[in-house]
Amino acid sequence: MAKLKSNFVCQACGAVSTRWQGRCDACGEWNTIVEELIDSGIGAGPKAAKSGGRPTNLLPLAGETEGAARVVTGIAELDRVTGGGFVKGSALLVGGDPGIGKSTLLLQSAAALANRGKRVIYVSGEEAIAQVRLRAQRLGLGEASVLLAAETNVEIILATLENGPPPDLVIIDSIQTLWTDRVESAPGTVTQVRTSAQALTRLAKKTGAAVVLVGHVTKDGQIAGPRVVEHMVDAVLYFEGDSSHTFRILRGVKNRYGATDEIGVFAMTERGLEQVANPSALFLDQRDQDAAGSAVFAGMEGTRPILIEIQALVAPSPLGTPRRAVVGWDSSRLSMVLAVLETRCGVRIGANDIYLNVAGGLKINEPAADLAVAAALISSLTGSPLPKEAVYFGEISLAGGVRPVVHAGLRLREAQKLGFQSVMTGRMNTVDRAGDFAVNEFTQLSEMVSRIAANGKKPVAEPEGW
Ligand code: TYD
Numbered sequence: 001m002a003k004l005k006s007n008f009v010c011q012a013c014g015a016v017s018t019r020w021q022g023r024c025d026a027c028g029e030w031n032t033i034v035e036e037l038i039d040s041g042i043g044a045g046p047k048a049a050k051s052g053g054r055p056t057n058l059l060p061l062a063g064e065t066e067g068a069a070r071v072v073t074g075i076a077e078l079d080r081v082t083g084g085g086f087v088k089g090s091a092l093l094v095g096g097d098p099g100i101g102k103s104t105l106l107l108q109s110a111a112a113l114a115n116r117g118k119r120v121i122y123v124s125g126e127e128a129i130a131q132v133r134l135r136a137q138r139l140g141l142g143e144a145s146v147l148l149a150a151e152t153n154v155e156i157i158l159a160t161l162e163n164g165p166p167p168d169l170v171i172i173d174s175i176q177t178l179w180t181d182r183v184e185s186a187p188g189t190v191t192q193v194r195t196s197a198q199a200l201t202r203l204a205k206k207t208g209a210a211v212v213l214v215g216h217v218t219k220d221g222q223i224a225g226p227r228v229v230e231h232m233v234d235a236v237l238y239f240e241g242d243s244s245h246t247f248r249i250l251r252g253v254k255n256r257y258g259a260t261d262e263i264g265v266f267a268m269t270e271r272g273l274e275q276v277a278n279p280s281a282l283f284l285d286q287r288d289q290d291a292a293g294s295a296v297f298a299g300m301e302g303t304r305p306i307l308i309e310i311q312a313l314v315a316p317s318p319l320g321t322p323r324r325a326v327v328g329w330d331s332s333r334l335s336m337v338l339a340v341l342e343t344r345c346g347v348r349i350g351a352n353d354i355y356l357n358v359a360g361g362l363k364i365n366e367p368a369a370d371l372a373v374a375a376a377l378i379s380s381l382t383g384s385p386l387p388k389e390a391v392y393f394g395e396i397s398l399a400g401g402v403r404p405v406v407h408a409g410l411r412l413r414e415a416q417k418l419g420f421q422s423v424m425t426g427r428m429n430t431v432d433r434a435g436d437f438a439v440n441e442f443t444q445l446s447e448m449v450s451r452i453a454a455n456g457k458k459p460v461a462e463p464e465g466w
Pocket residue numbers: 096097098099100101102103104105135138139268269270271272273
């Protein structure tokens with residue numbers, strides 16, 4: 001009997017090594033390397049599909065094009081993130097933690113498209129047909145003409161999809177459950193996921209259907225898959241949120257047919273996912289306006305301004321090394337803001353325990369949040385609530401300056417729409433100023449600190465000479 005050859009593949013990053021080791025050299029993860037047989041797996045793609053070395057046609061860059069044909073779901077928050085609907089003939093990956101609502105979102109989109117007369121096929125590898133039907137009934141979508149299949153074998157799925165009229169949308173839930181005869185390794189391993197994803201991406205190009213692959217990701221990266229699939233597909237969306245909050249964010253991280261910084265906001269209700277057209281109102285809903293340590297940040301997510309509450313708690317620390325806990329923001333960014341407050345503004349804050357929380361479970365990446373964070377910290381330190389009707393945005397430099405940020409006008413208009421009346425920020429262009437909005441511009445962080453501290457119950461800095 002011919003000896004089967006095997007490779008050792010890291011299930012976290014997909015790196016291949018020739019022997020087993022405890023730690024992957026490529027990504028540094030422990031216990032992720034698994035033996036996979038390679039008689040037709042990795043590297044076999046080109047071998048299996050003999051091309052015979054025919055030359056291909058070389059074409060000029062300038063030439064006839066048609067815009068990407070899209071299937072629009074009518075779910076505005078989803079269409080916004082995909083850049084105007086699913087693109088025909090493209091593959092899209094929707095990743096997210098298990099239980100976050102991926103199947104719910106895709107079932108709702110499938111039903112929306114089917115109701116618009118599109119041919120939609122939902123292939124469930126995780127749930128039985130009865131379960132999918134039950135969910136659809138609970139969502140009030142029991143009558144939608146979505147076609148279902150409960151199947152995990154890629155060859156059978158491909159044969160099914162090529163049989164009959166070409167579908168407009170195919171949903172594969174999830175890529176981790178698929179397996180192909182062409183590869184020996186177990187379902188869920190990197191090789192299986194990669195080979196299956198490749199086959200389905202090819203199907204998208206061939207049939208002109210939009211193929212959506214669902215992929216679970218876990219925090220510890222134990223489930224193989226989405227990462228290796230990311231560079232194979234045309235677009236990658238992540239569905240985020242934490243299970244203790246009702247709202248969910250759909251975020252584009254890669255899109256060959258549109259912008260990647262857009263987000264869609266949904267709320268998970270007992271009737272499924274509902275669109276949140278005005279996220280600012282949602283994020284500020286529970287705000288305790290009279291508490292010290294709460295600042296409203298006027299942020300941007302893609303082309304859309306969103307107001308978010310930033311909460312800080314500064315408390316004397318019993319520990320030699322004070323505690324720092326940050327949720328929803330970059331902790332090294334917090335360290336920087338603290339260092340600037342200490343050294344440039346003379347604020348004694350470093351010896352305290354500091355907790356920072358972006359309310360509602362949203363994650364902020366913008367440096368423009370610096371100023372709102374600083375305001376929340378000073379407000380908590382001095383025990384003085386910030387003015388209820390003020391918003392904050394601006395980037396803080398290491399020298400203690402406040403730098404202007406982009407889209408100031410959009411941020412202000414959103415704040416005005418929600419009833420805010422003043423802003424603390426860096427220097428603004430005159431064109432960005434809105435009518436009767438009180439604009440407080442600062443070039444130095446220390447100016448804002450003295451302004452907030454003037455209302456405070458406790459001094460921020462110890463008197464001169466200490
Ligand atoms: P699901 O879509 O199955 O998650 P995923 O496919 O990402 O694993 O969503 C599961 C969660 O959503 C589950 O905990 C229950 C909740 N849920 C609702 O709150 N309301 C609903 O109408 C539905 C269908 C699910």
